[in-house]
Amino acid sequence: MAPRSASGQYLAMRPRHLVVPDLGIGIGLRVPHYASILEDQPELGFFEAISENYFGGGKPRFHLERIAERYPMVLHGVSLGIGGPLEPDLDYLRRLKELARLVRAPWLSDHLCWTGSGHVHLHDLLPLPQTPFVVKRIAARARMIQDFLELPFALENTSSYLAFEGSEMSEWEFISEVVEAADVGLLLDVNNIYVSAFNHDLDALQFLRGLPHQRVLQIHVAGHTHFGTHIIDTHVGPTPTPVLDLYREAVRLTGPVSTLLEWDQDIPELPAVLAEAQRLRGARA
């Protein structure tokens, strides 16, 4: 597929219910940075909190609320498992909705994956067979979730280390069909595209260009660990150059979209994360 042109042309094509503000560059809200954020009040567009970490009270909830008073806060889930055997858990969704109201989240997101079977939760984001039946199942659930939450809802493309011979479409076709059929947003993770492209011998640019850019509500950028035979999505920083290049192309295709830096392994002091966020700001310009 030839590259589509004209940065931002897709913003005008975005469905009205998925119109969200461009918050600029943000970083993931992580425990080691709580105090520095409140003390230093760094210049940042937004924070993204892992929803499940803030369902309780105490120190996590205290800091979430204080930081959400000063910055836009988006919520990102890791346990929905929307493609798994079980239907979405309404109690979980109610708690998520309450949390979103508390921090005035402009949108919510989780992953296009499954996370376990039966009562087992693997705490991983696993790939699905890419078939029309799976598309239909996930799309129906995603649509219901977005209606229930009464906020724009986005699904993130995950990185993966295995694939199924029963898949009947490419991963970008699978993602596109799900979000189009569900009429939900896409959280575009460019590092996950890079990782999966290497692991499955795909063309990362073709993957990126094949996605529905008008539905991209947010972009994730992160680092990874290369093992020679495969790449693991470790979220270790700083962002490798090929991922940064992919990000530049993503921005060219989507226009200005809120972009989040994820740094989850060997998390450095806040200034180092902010310096990396500054690199993204430069790449986005």
Place this chain on the structure above:
Amino acid sequence: MSTSTGGGELEQVDAVLASLTDLIQSPLPTADDGALAELGITPSGRLSARERVDIYRQQFWLRHADSLAEDFPATKTLLDAAWPDVVRRYLSAHPPSTRSLRELGFRLPDFLAALAPTEVPALARDMCRLECAYLEVFDAPDEAPLDPSDVLGLAPEQWLSARLQLSGAVRLLELEQPVADLRRALRQGEASEAQSELAAAPRAVHLVVYRRELGVWDREIAPEAFGLLRCLLLGTPLAQACAESAAESPESEPLLDAHLGEWFATWTRLGWISRVDIP
């Protein structure tokens, strides 16, 4: 609520996901090529199907073992070389089933309690219970503590039937040894001295683990105060709780008479009591 479509084909997909779940949480890599073939996992240009599944399996064990080590550092230190095997057996007996990793080890105290004392010494069992209480209290739902002015006007007869509700961020622990001090020593790298002191003079303790002003604390209390708190935790009305606690030993009643007011004031100040219900 059901949003499923495509019955038979989705059942097949779910069967594949269930089999894959079993392979991923297996302690050892699968040697069954037939099972892999049935799942329809494809090889990549560099890895076989078995190696690709094994990436997830290894990640599963690393992630959950790391999580338990982070949540139970003192228990891990006390179990020393036995820790990896205990973790493997625990995760096999109790596969992760909750959304949050924070709850992964909530069944570890009971699991250790069921193992032979030769495998898990009493010190490690007590430490595990303490560390689990710390985890539970850390982000228990927020509750406003009792405002003393709310109960100032209660008549004496109202107190008799009052039920004192303990905060959800309070745990009561009856331990064979004062492991909270050992935990602090371990955190400060002074474990060997503290362990020697414990071995020389073991003693049972009654401990309250609680959250106050975002911090998690522990406080040793008198057995009589502990007995009373335990009754209150079970929802026993105050007068009955006092009577039951007083009946536990001849020394209890005078202690309760002498200290009840002081205990109540302390418990209120520390946020252990969230409200007083009058029927």
